[in-house]
Amino acid sequence: EAGVTQFPSHSVIEKGQTVTLRCDPISGHDNLYWYRRVMGKEIKFLLHFVKESKQDESGMPNNRFLAERTGGTYSTLKVQPAELEDSGVYFCASRKGGPGATQYFGPGTRLTVL
Amino acid sequence: GDSVTQMEGPVTLSEEAFLTINCTYTATGYPSLFWYVQYPGEGLQLLLKATKADDKGSNKGFEATYRKETTSFHLEKGSVQVSDSAVYFCALSRLYYGQNFVFGPGTRLSVLP
Numbered sequence: 001e002a003g004v005t006q007f008p009s010h011s012v013i014e015k016g017q018t019v020t021l022r023c024d025p026i027s028g029h030d031n032l033y034w035y036r037r038v039m040g041k042e043i044k045f046l047l048h049f050v051k052e053s054k055q056d057e058s059g060m061p062n063n064r065f066l067a068e069r070t071g072g073t074y075s076t077l078k079v080q081p082a083e084l085e086d087s088g089v090y091f092c093a094s095r096k097g098g099p100g101a102t103q104y105f106g107p108g109t110r111l112t113v114l
Numbered sequence: 115g116d117s118v119t120q121m122e123g124p125v126t127l128s129e130e131a132f133l134t135i136n137c138t139y140t141a142t143g144y145p146s147l148f149w150y151v152q153y154p155g156e157g158l159q160l161l162l163k164a165t166k167a168d169d170k171g172s173n174k175g176f177e178a179t180y181r182k183e184t185t186s187f188h189l190e191k192g193s194v195q196v197s198d199s200a201v202y203f204c205a206l207s208r209l210y211y212g213q214n215f216v217f218g219p220g221t222r223l224s225v226l227p
Contacts, residue, residue: 004157045214107157
């Protein structure tokens, strides 16, 4: 069974540009999460999808970030326009439904904004 | 709100040394507690977990006990190996509220042969 995959693994862009990160969850996992780790600090929750619906987006930092999960399969996270403080590692995780199910993490996308 | 604090790294040990990485949390109620590990170039992997007070999670020789009275979940291993070199994250989540994680800042462990 394939794990959670993320693309690209690394992205370098200039301030003001747009970047789109993609996450493919494990097949059959309805729950999908986005997290990020900025400046080597703690990993912070961004948002949670259940199928195609946003269950909780309380961690989204501002309206420059837009997450979508059309069809309830893969998800994208767009940053537009990117700022220097957006640099960090963006992780995606997925899990099956039901309390206590394990969250499986992807390898992350390292975003560098110059 | 909920928060997790863990000891600052990096931690450097010799092979077969004893490991402790301290983790404390602030949260109301009874969250579940976790240790995740990130090996170089890989994603986060669940190492162990405990869902209620006094539970002990264990895996691959690592152990941690959920201590409600001290709000702690310290990670221990009796004899580390070079292959244990990684970043270790302590985290909490709530089973019935979306189950998103609150993570600590991570502790980088380097084990020297």
